[in-house]
Amino acid sequence: MALVNEHFLKLPNNYLFADIAKKVNAFKATHPKTDVISLGIGDVTQPLCPAVVEAIHKAADEMAIQSSFRGYGPEQGYDFLREAILKNDFLPRGIHLDINEIFVNDGAKSDTGNLQELVRWDNSIAVGDPIYPVYIDSNVMIGRAGTLEDGRWSNVIYMPCTAENGFVPQIPDRRVDIIYLCYPNNPTGTVISKEELKKWVNYALKNDALIFYDAAYEAYIQDDSIPHSIYEIRGARKCAIEFHSYSKTAGFTGVRCGYTIVPKDVTASTLTGERIPLNHLWYRRQCTKFNGTSYISQRAAEAIYTPEGKEQVKATIDYYMQNAHTMKQTLKDLGLEVYGGEHAPYLWVKTPEGMNSWRFFEQMLYDAHVVCTPGVGFGPSGEGYVRLTAFGQQSQTAEALQRIEKWLK
């Protein structure tokens, strides 16, 4: 008899976006003539830019010819892409990485979920709250998170991120082994300054902790005083692993490509105190469980770093950020408390009069026919907030704002 991994059974069945879809479908069933606009789901809407599409066509043509056909590639990614990453994402910021510290992935979700395999199940973890659910759920699956009690996992340290602390958590007052940070943040759309990030790196170095840093939204940063990478902070090479994704940067949610940085200086300890470099372990892990990202996706990603690619990708980000700007202005003018939306495609909106997240969600759905994401779905500190995304088409977003305006007035 095969015994199931019972840790999976601890995960609640309901998935936030499935719950939302159920409620939206119930509304649509009873209001078949009403069209609903979603400012809910975190997927992009704008097509791939021409430079990327051209690279995809070219790569497909190469695959059609015997002499340029490619089969399995290197598990850690092709050098042409890793070199472009080094040269464009890190060197201009004064960050020197070894090419073997870059692992091309099939999107950041896989690696943010999988990297925790490298460390023992009994490490303690701390997460910013609210949070991208993958970090916790992947720890639940391996048995590290404990049990769910009142919406909190018993072995997870929740570090509240609220308006009061500017959505940057307080440094824990006890030792933690692994810390998950995500900036620019999903869901709050807020950022961390270099000074604040430096405190985290120093905490990790002093306490021998690891930081898993999710930089999936770094391309949305509009001001270069805000760190694009944790390696802009001295010492981070010794304690931080960083995740990048082309999903939100260049509309790759359907193409699938990103990369993970595992510096050679990052180590974890055996029970007897021997320091083991995680770079080599991750390489070993990837060679066993991953056969690389498709050649076509990697050529597509490489095209983002050409002069045309850079320009085109920036134009799409500007398009979304224009949405974010209009949304923030309109909602603030309506008297709402709004955070984020300046260096990220998300707005984090405080519900009026302490209304709970789901109630606000339902009222906005039924009265304005606009979908948002209830903040509490991202963690206990998200209660009393909702998330709106700027990933919509501009015309739809403008229409949604008009509806919200009419509803709130």
Ligand SMILES: *Cc1c(COP(=O)(O)O)cnc(C)c1O
């Ligand atoms: C979208 C997102 C990712 C990236 O997901 P992909 O697997 O690369 O599509 C990673 N982290 C956060 C916080 C995200 O919102």
